[in-house]
Amino acid sequence: MQDRITIKDVAERAGVSYQTVSKVLNHQAKVKPQTEARIRKAAEDLGYQPDQAASSLRSRRSRMIGYSGSPWPANQANPILDQFLQGMLHAAERAGYYLLCFPHHTGERQVEPYRQLIESRRVDGFVVSGVEYDDPRLQFLLDKGFPFVAFGRSNVGMRFSFVDVDGKAGMRKVVEHLVARGRRHIAALSWPDNSRVGQDRMAGYREAMQSAGIDINPDWIARGEGSVTFGHQVMQGWLALPSERRPEAVAAFNDGMAVGAMQAIQENRLAVGVDLAVTGFDDLPMTQYLTPPLTTVRLPVAEIGERVIKMLVNSLENNSAEVQHELVEPELVVRQSSTGEKASGD
């Protein structure tokens, strides 16, 4: 007799692939209703218990939480990641857990450390940060039925617990602030379409523009890799337009692009904050000391670190697979790059 029923047994009986079964059983149903019904029946017939492996692990706890120090947002050097880590470390200590840290890899290799840590029973659960669409780490952990909480969201169809910044609310605050300051021709320095964080912020831009009754000019939406160079280059292009086609404010989706735009404006002998308003996002250290100081959005990353750990520990201790979602609103930090006020001492 077989030790226990696996997803593979269910797949064989239902005549579908392993992946399809995993998706259905983890509530990421995107299959036809008939297929789902067949899978559920096969699972029931066989007496399959999806949480078996996870439960057995949970009964001998390591009191360790795995965390890969992944760049966040993806592909950016990250001066605020330390705050996230500190928030997690203190919350974990209060709950009697340690953090087990391992490096983040890209491509095929990114799932491997998770597999090893589960197999060696070193951790009770994971915190996954730097989450993107179709994130293979999330898919892997869902397939395994292994506990985790994400810092960030992914595809709408994937059901898992997360804490995230409400980037939409943050960008809405930015645009509302610019509109209140009399700007209507507001351009966006955005991320590529496949960026989850970028899409979230873009939704806030669109919503706020719509609420203010402002038509969005597609020429004023630029999508790129989020660098200072990209912000600089795009801004140069906008400044080269005839004056009636130039934007009068630029909402950048991160501080780096905002800095590039500020440089281009100043090279054209225009005053940032007066001739053109510029805003950033993330509130990196030192942005308050730029000339002029940068209006931006502050992310409560230490608080998110704490919440992620609390959510994971709760689900571990209560042996609960209930999916939870928390969005934390970021704070608009108004400085002179968007207000036209003169720097102190001038």
Place this chain on the structure above:
Amino acid sequence: MQDRITIKDVAERAGVSYQTVSKVLNHQAKVKPQTEARIRKAAEDLGYQPDQAASSLRSRRSRMIGYSGSPWPANQANPILDQFLQGMLHAAERAGYYLLCFPHHTGERQVEPYRQLIESRRVDGFVVSGVEYDDPRLQFLLDKGFPFVAFGRSNVGMRFSFVDVDGKAGMRKVVEHLVARGRRHIAALSWPDNSRVGQDRMAGYREAMQSAGIDINPDWIARGEGSVTFGHQVMQGWLALPSERRPEAVAAFNDGMAVGAMQAIQENRLAVGVDLAVTGFDDLPMTQYLTPPLTTVRLPVAEIGERVIKMLVNSLENNSAEVQHELVEPELVVRQSSTGEKASGD
């Protein structure tokens, strides 16, 4: 018969305290030669092996390295600490180790997590960062004979393995650069006397001034908590002096104080880099986008993270208690705050 000879047995036989034996056996000899001789003889007579406990732990390796995410330098928010962590994580993975992270505490509580981790045999060794004079964590680990490598140095008499930034060399480069640019009246925005990192940088300042044959004016050395506010306030005081008593350059021991000094200079309608040169230390993100961009010293923290792990893993795998020291020279990054060149586009 007793299981094994402990430090306490040696102390009893030599007629001294436990602490004294520990200090002598860990090569932090500050006792009288006769006392040391008596302790060494007692240890020999009893057949005491200082590494016994550590060896027995090492034979059942956890393949975990403990690391407290301590602020570095102490008491500063730290945007570059993430690079240090990343360097450690990748080096640890290559060597087949994981990092166990726990929070840093101050005062009495800071040793407790180390004790717990040793007793629960969760880690094979530690990386200790944010090291200061009389650091109780180092003293505790030396007393225990437990393997660790520090990022940073402490009291001269304490013998332990470390990797550190050669802050003296870094500050020497700064002063030599300023002298080469024709500045002689060079002030220092420094840290308090009890700061280990501050003392190191101060030694570089003094050496370079001496080599250039420049007398140091004690009025131009200010010691404070390393904040923007402190840099601003001190610079205001210097600018209020009669012109012949004002410094013509300011070497700040971190970027924050440099930013404060720049603000004070600009409020006095003087040009940073032209009227007064300003330099920082640490090369925080965004300092290249200040107006003018800040000349500073870049710390190779990712490399130090790798080296710390390699040194620790080597000593663990070779069961070696040999003390090793590595100093890594930081790099001077020359920008316009010290050169008087105009910003591009001006």
